[in-house]
Amino acid sequence: MNDRFLxxxxxxxxDRTPIWIMRxxxxxxxxxxxxxxxxxxxxxxxxxxxxxxxxxxxxxxxxLDAAILFSDILLPLDAFGxxxxxxxxxxxxxPIRSRAQVDALQARPAGEAVPFVADAVRLLRxxxxxxxxxxxxxxxxxxxxxxxxxxxxxEGFGAVKRMMFHEPxxxxxxxxxxxxxxxxxxxxxxxxxxxxxxxxxxxxGILGATDYARFxxxxxxxxxxxxxxxxxxxxxxxxxxxxxIEAAASAxxxxxxxxxxxxxxxxxxxxxxxxxxxxxxxxxxxxxDAAVVRxxxxxxxxxxxxxxxxxxxxxxxILPETPIASVEVLIETVQCAN
Ligand code: 1CP
Numbered sequence: 001m002n003d004r005f006l007x008x009x010x011x012x013x014x015d016r017t018p019i020w021i022m023r024x025x026x027x028x029x030x031x032x033x034x035x036x037x038x039x040x041x042x043x044x045x046x047x048x049x050x051x052x053x054x055x056x057x058x059x060x061x062x063x064l065d066a067a068i069l070f071s072d073i074l075l076p077l078d079a080f081g082x083x084x085x086x087x088x089x090x091x092x093x094x095p096i097r098s099r100a101q102v103d104a105l106q107a108r109p110a111g112e113a114v115p116f117v118a119d120a121v122r123l124l125r126x127x128x129x130x131x132x133x134x135x136x137x138x139x140x141x142x143x144x145x146x147x148x149x150x151x152x153x154x155e156g157f158g159a160v161k162r163m164m165f166h167e168p169x170x171x172x173x174x175x176x177x178x179x180x181x182x183x184x185x186x187x188x189x190x191x192x193x194x195x196x197x198x199x200x201x202x203x204x205g206i207l208g209a210t211d212y213a214r215f216x217x218x219x220x221x222x223x224x225x226x227x228x229x230x231x232x233x234x235x236x237x238x239x240x241x242x243x244x245i246e247a248a249a250s251a252x253x254x255x256x257x258x259x260x261x262x263x264x265x266x267x268x269x270x271x272x273x274x275x276x277x278x279x280x281x282x283x284x285x286x287x288x289d290a291a292v293v294r295x296x297x298x299x300x301x302x303x304x305x306x307x308x309x310x311x312x313x314x315x316x317x318i319l320p321e322t323p324i325a326s327v328e329v330l331i332e333t334v335q336c337a338n
């Protein structure tokens with residue numbers, strides 16, 4: 001089995017730097033768009049055979065070192081009975097704005113609410129047959145709350161920040177409930193067979209350091225602690241977070257996913273050797289010529305050369321219009337580098 005990704009998560013020696021790409025299954029692939037033109041996004045996620053198919057699509061094209069389950073961070077909110085649509089971003093039918101709404105939220109077990117996720121994981125483990133490790137994931141509580149309170153994706157997420165200042169205790173109750181539900185959800189994926197999990201904190205960067213320490217970090221720690229017993233490596237990706245790096249590294253995850261904004265060796269110097277790092281090529285670099293893609297990817301590798309525990313990745317999700325040829329150049333560059 002190709003275990004260089006799992007070895008790098010644990011900061012063990014590897015034959016070369018492993019690579020996978022955040023959001024590698026999805027809209028930049030013509031075969032995804034073709035399938036998606038016939039099937040609604042939520043139906044793709046909720047049908048194990050189709051979710052497994054989309055997960056495998058990038059692996060058929062590229063020699064990636066890990067697969068990531070096809071789903072979305074908001075899917076497990078089904079457990080709270082929250083109804084949503086994707087157009088293409090998520091829209092919550094009734095945004096959560098009041099203490100009464102938060103108090104009324106009660107999670108069903110993930111195994112009852114989203115059994116299709118565990119089924120997709122089991123199917124994938126059979127199909128992958130030990131060739132490539134499978135990553136499961138969830139959203140971090142603050143990022144999930146940002147969508148739940150705002151009702152949709154929106155730069156700034158004013159609604160969750162208003163709740164944070166006006167009704168901090170309400171937000172804390174919501175975050176507590178989300179953290180507990182995500183522990184249950186990740187355990188379901190781990191029981192199904194995922195070999196690593198990533199917690200996506202895409203919006204934590206809108207918080208100042210003091211508020212991050214109160215409204216984001218403790219709930220990520222709760223998730224990390226809640227799955228630690230399984231022994232599965234945990235990756236914590238925080239976006240837009242140069243001001244939060246040391247705090248984020250203290251969440252207890254095995255791997256810190258680094259956004260594209262900082263040179264990754266500067267992050268390494270700030271967090272020390274106790275955590276592996278994942279990242280962090282700017283996703284927009286893939287719109288450049290092959291020579292530039294090669295140069296930028298080599299630069300990231302060079303910055304991490306000799307440091308145990310580096311997983312090559314982008315510094316945020318791959319963008320929908322990304323040329324396939326650039327993805328090929330990126331992967332070749334990593335494969336040939338050491
Ligand atoms: O129409 C479509 O095809 C739907 C587009 C789409 C896709 C392909 C959405 C809606 N989600 C996904 C899949 C998805 N989302 C995956 C699996 C694919 C893979 O990784 O290979 C994952 C891991 C996610 C995670 C996700 N969803 C995040 C965290 C990662 C990140 O990019 O920061 C976030 C913030 C979301 C919310 C979301 N879901 C979909 C969209 C378009 C968005 C972003 C909305 C916004 O602008 O806020």
